[in-house]
Amino acid sequence: MKQLIKGLVLPAVLCLPACHHAPEAAPIAATPAALHAQSAEFKREILNPADGVYVAIGYGIANSILLVGDDGVIVVDTTETAESAREVLAAFRKITDKPVKAIVYTHSHPDHIGGAAVFAAGRDVPVYAQRELVANMQRTSIELQTAITRRSQRMYGMPLPADQVINVGIGPFVDMHADSTVDTLPPTRVFDEQLEDTVAGIHFRLVHAPGETGDQLFMWLPERHIVLSGDNFYRAFPNLYTIRGTSYRDPRAWADSIDKLRALHAEVLVPSHTRPLVGADRIEAALTDYRDAIRYVYDQTIRLINQGRTPDEIAATLRLPAHLASSPYLQTFYGNVPWSAREIYSGLLGWYDGDPASLQPLAPDDTARHMIALAGGIDALAKQITDAESRGEHQWVLQLSGYALRVVPDRDDVRKARIAALRALGAAESNPNARHWYQVSAGELAGEYKLPARVVKPTPAMLARMPLARFFDGMAVNLDPQASGDETLKVGFEFTDVPERYTYIVRQGASEVVPAITDDADIVVRVSAQTFKEMLAQLRNPALTIASDFTVVKGSKLGFVRFMRWFVPDAS
Incomplete structure (x- = not known):
């Protein structure tokens, strides 16, 4: 996929306001076929949803946004690597040669800050961000770098052949590979709750809006009724929890931030993933559904917690109401409801599920030995696994094989059954994060992939600034x-x-x-x-x-x- 996309010729700049007024097609149920259809969101092009506003989409997982002013431009979000940033900058230079007068980070995730130095081009360009961004960025890039790198490779399917990656839900792919470099600039203009400024004749307000990250902001152009919403809104169910790992994402704060967006009555909304929306009524309807879904999951999870339900019980039963589940902006192409419910439980109550058996559980290896004995020995358990595989009970195969391989890791028939179950679960999965995790895990177990500890390298200049x-x-x-x-x-x-x-x-x-x-x-x-x-x-x-x-x-x-x-x- 990457090779094909990189080979495409950049089309002429496309102006699409009229297209965004078109009625939505009826949403398709979340299936692998629907995930294929989601790829239309990421066609590689430069969109022009309003005068002087250009959105580079399809160059990597995140959008980069260009605001053209009187004597310069502002770049909002800078893609994941220096290499993808160079491609975006070359496309932007076909629009204008005005100098970059400011860079804005909507938040600290690597796909929004990794190519900043490319846009600055060696000049002293002010970089705007919410105050918490630096600490969050450093925690991920230094303390948790190894774990996040490994988990991200599984979640985004980075080792997979191109023909096995449909898309990553909110973008076509993650443009990170062994030869990639990152070159982030530290923020020079930080704020707590709000910052107002004018750069290149563009008057804007930056507003702290915690959601997918605690350092999230949105950018409001008040005279033009245009808002750049960052990652608090995109065309997929919000990632209230990400399986690559994250600190607690407070759904109440996220819903409150959506309410801040709704209160603006924007006429153009430009997210940092997926395509812009144009039209106040359409924006209001999409944002209202989005915040309602977030609050529904939060409120109902709390209700069930107070009824004494465990995380597993809540995750197995909680579903969105039909009018929200059918929204094209709430299809589970990124986050999903069960993961969100588990996040809320652990974020508010911690790891303990209330079952006294969980207080001092047996070590995983000891549990596996007892389960094998309970099954009547490893051969009897292997037969249970084989029988479950023949019935198509792939999740049960996955769970049982975990016990067997802990105790007898070289049991080839069990290993092959587990690989087959992982691949079957991946093939049927419409959520790219889960789909890729199954597929990459199967490849790791089969000896096809060995995940490197690092995928991209910082430039020496970036290290000097840290x-x-x-x-x-x-x-x-x-x-x-x-x-x-x-x-x-x-x-x-x-x-x-x-x-x-x-x-x-x-x-x-x-x-x-x-x-x-x-x-x-x-x-x-x-x-x-x-x-x-x-x-x-x-x-x-x-x-x-x-x-x-x-x-x-x-x-x-x-x-x-x-x-x-x-x-x-x-x-x-």
Whole structure:
């Protein structure tokens, strides 16, 4: 799919206001065929829903939006990589050669900030964002980078052959691969609740609107009744929870943010995924259904919680009412109701489901052994799996095979049955996130894919802009407690290109970072901050970098190598 789309010739700029007034076709039930139809949302082109407003759609998962002013332009959202940003910028330059006077991030997700430096083109361009964006971005890109990367590859189907990816629900694909780079700029104009400004003659208001992220904003052009809604609205059921993993997304706050959008009575709505809407009545109807669906799921989940229902029970029974389930803007091509109900339960009450058996459960391996014994042994369980497979009970095969493979991981007939079940579930699934997770999991189990720890690389320039202290946070979450569990060691870091100094203390498997060189440091090393960052970001070989670029001021190089091996296994 990616190769075919990249090969397309960019069509002439298309002006579509009249098309957006056309009545909606009757929605198709959520099926793989309907998911194919959803691909029409992402035809690669530049849309022009209002004078001076251009939307690049189909270049990656997210839209990038161009606002043309008197003597310059504003770019809202910058795609996921520097490479996709260059393609979008080339398309925008066919519209105008006016300089970029400002960049706006609607929120911190990587697909909206990854190509910012490309649009700035080396100039000092102000970058607008809500204040929480930086902390959220750094948490994902440093502390949780490995887990989010692995889970995102499964959710977006990134290892799959192009012919197995229909679309990703709110975009055609994620344009990230082994050769991709990201080059994010830090925000320079941040705000808490609202910010009003005029750039290149464009008067706008940025409004904090928490929803899919806590740092979400929308951009309002009051004189023109145009709103850029970010990711709080798109043509799919909202991702109140994402299976790649996220902190709690408060549905009440999300619904309140939709109400803020409704109160504007906008005549043009430009989301950061899927196509713009034109017409106040159409926008009002779509937004009202959207907020009602969010509140319905939240309110009814709380009602069932108060009745004593468990997350599994709520997820199995909660459904949208028919008038909302039939909305073309609420088809489950991204989020879905059962996942949302589970998110609300865990977000408000935590992991405990109220069943006392869950308080101190057996370890998964122990549970598996008991289940195999209950079935009458591994051969009897394997027969149960085979029988379930012949009846087409794919979910039951998946659950039973999990027990068997925990205890007998090389049981080939069970492994093949599990692979077949995963592929059958994926083929029948209309939600791309679930579909891809099934398909990629099958490929992993079959030995077809090995997911890399990193898909895209930051540029050295981006690393230079990131705070040095955050890299020590990244070290802390990679500390091997077994290797370091019996020792206390204090290592000082001096940097040749910045005045910052740190002492990293490992105390029997626990970390502490002191922003100074302590007098009792066991080892002190000297290196440039840029080299240190590039090594930790895997742009440099750790062993070669430690050998050639670190100078030991106190202690031994061998002791420092041993210390770094606690964080970076290939440090020697």
